[in-house]
Structure formats: structure tokens, C-alpha cells
Amino acid sequence: MTNKEKIKYLSQYTKLIIEYKHNHATYQKLRHKLSFPGAGVQAFHLTPVGEGSGNPIEADYFRLLNLEEILSATLARMNAIEKSIFELEDAMHRTVLRLRYIDGLSWEKICEAINYEWTWTHRIHSNALIKIRVEGE
Secondary structure: OOHHHHHHHHHHHHHHHHHHHHHHHHHHHHHHHHHHOOOOOOOOOOOOOOHHHHHHHHHHHHHHHHHHHHHHHHHHHHHHHHHHHOOOOOOHHHHHHHHHOOOOOOOOHHHHHHHHHHHHHHHHHHHHHHHHOOOOO
């Protein structure tokens, strides 16, 4: 895998966080809605007939199950990225990649955090990309 492909892979993390937060908020609202259904709502059967039964509570239940799968898959992708970074031997490599791709800091903020000049920070980053092993390699 090229360094450009590794950057693309690692850069997914911040997007995954946004996706996870959005889906988790939706999951929480839906779970609350299912815990306290309004008056006059059709009864919910614990043995669902299927998504197409027309029962709105049942449809929400299936949506909740789908969101659980999505949340689990998103967390697995995030964990794979974190694991790739964590497995680097060099602490400075781990630090630069974590600050850039997990914390989402700008290059200027990373330079400040590690107390290195821009050129050295990018050199560390390039070396870290060479060393890192990502999912699918």
C-alpha cells in the first residue's frame, strides 16, 4: 500500500467519529421512543413478523437493529485504525499519527505539541507511514 493510500485509510477516522456520533444519537432517540411508546400506538410483538408488516413500532425495532450493526461496524473500523497506530514501535511515530489522524490536529498544532519544526514533523510522519501496517496489507 502506498503512503497516499495509507493517509486515505488513516484519514477515515475523523469521518467515522462524525458518522458514529450521528448514528449513536439516532439510536438513542429511537431506543427512547421504543421504551416509551405513545398512547394509541399499535401493540409491539416480541416476535416480529417482518419489516413490511406496517406496524410502526416494529419498523422502528428493525431500524434499531440495523443501527446497532452500523455502530458496531463503525467502531470496528475505528479500532482497526487505532490498532495500526498503536502497533508502531516508535513512540514519536505513534504520537504524530495519533495527533494527526485520531485527534485531527493541524500540522502547526502537531509541531507545537511535539516541539519540533515543520520539516522534522513531516519527516517523522513520512517515516511513520513507511512503518505502519494497515488493515488489508
